[in-house]
Amino acid sequence: MAGMPFITFEGSEGCGKSTQVQLLATHLKILGVPFLVTREPGGTAIGESIRELLQFAPQSVGMTPETELLLFEASRSQLVREVIKPALERGECVIADRFFDSTTVYQGAARKLDRKVVRQLNAFAVGDCVPDITFLLDVDLETARSRMQQPRRPDRMEQQTVEFYEQVRDGYQELAKWQRDRIVVIKGWQSPHDIEKEIWETLVKRFPELAAKSEIENRKSKM
Numbered sequence: 478m479a480g481m482p483f484i485t486f487e488g489s490e491g492c493g494k495s496t497q498v499q500l501l502a503t504h505l506k507i508l509g510v511p512f513l514v515t516r517e518p519g520g521t522a523i524g525e526s527i528r529e530l531l532q533f534a535p536q537s538v539g540m541t542p543e544t545e546l547l548l549f550e551a552s553r554s555q556l557v558r559e560v561i562k563p564a565l566e567r568g569e570c571v572i573a574d575r576f577f578d579s580t581t582v583y584q585g586a587a588r589k590l591d592r593k594v595v596r597q598l599n600a601f602a603v604g605d606c607v608p609d610i611t612f613l614l615d616v617d618l619e620t621a622r623s624r625m626q627q628p629r630r631p632d633r634m635e636q637q638t639v640e641f642y643e644q645v646r647d648g649y650q651e652l653a654k655w656q657r658d659r660i661v662v663i664k665g666w667q668s669p670h671d672i673e674k675e676i677w678e679t680l681v682k683r684f685p686e687l688a689a690k691s692e693i694e695n696r697k698s699k700m
């Protein structure tokens with residue numbers, strides 16, 4: 478790998494990935510490693526409009542699975558070219574809260590759209606911009622549900638059946654078996670601190686550049 482890694486976080490709603498994204502970002506900031514955090518759908522002006530359409534817009538009630546798939550891919554193709562690739566080219570580490578594995582699982586495994594089409598659209602949207610490592614936070618349904626019980630109104634994607642979320646979990650586990658080199662499965666029911674530690678230890682083992690870069694940046698800041 479040349480340059481800084483492209484790191485993605487995946488898992489069902491309530492798995493704790495957004496907390497880990499923030500913890501990793503804070504860690505990198507303290508170490509002085511340049512980084513960029515992004516999320517899907519969204520992360521660009523076009524992507525945030527698509528997010529609104531996918532999750533909250535009243536006209537999204539009758540959205541077909543095919544339209545949903547294309548909107549997620551549209552948001553992603555904009556994000557890759559406008560934000561992720563330029564950041565990696567500037568030598569920044571990119572941390573993404575969801576990426577193409579979400580489409581493989583939610584639209585492929587759970588919505589049951591043609592997996593070959595999903596694979597082709599994913600490839601078209603990302604080009605050669607593929608994550609170096611993906612952390613999959615695996616939690617059982619009950620844990621996820623209890624974490625999702627917030628005062629806010631659930632968005633359209635959060636109003637699915639229990640069966641749907643079971644398919645999401647199974648879909649992620651199956652994908653992780655096929656992509657062992659890239660996807661690291663983390664027990665999401667551990668404490669946030671233990672998860673953070675496991676993630677960081679995995680990262681420095683796999684990307685010694687991260688630790689090296691942080692030493693260089695620290696030395697520079699002391700000069």
Ligand code: TMP
Binds near residue numbers: 575581584634635
């Ligand atoms: P979240 O980022 O708060 O988890 O919300 C994103 C929602 O969108 C979540 O329900 C998962 C769903 N999603 C898909 O169904 N397919 C995708 O490709 C992506 C990125 C998200």
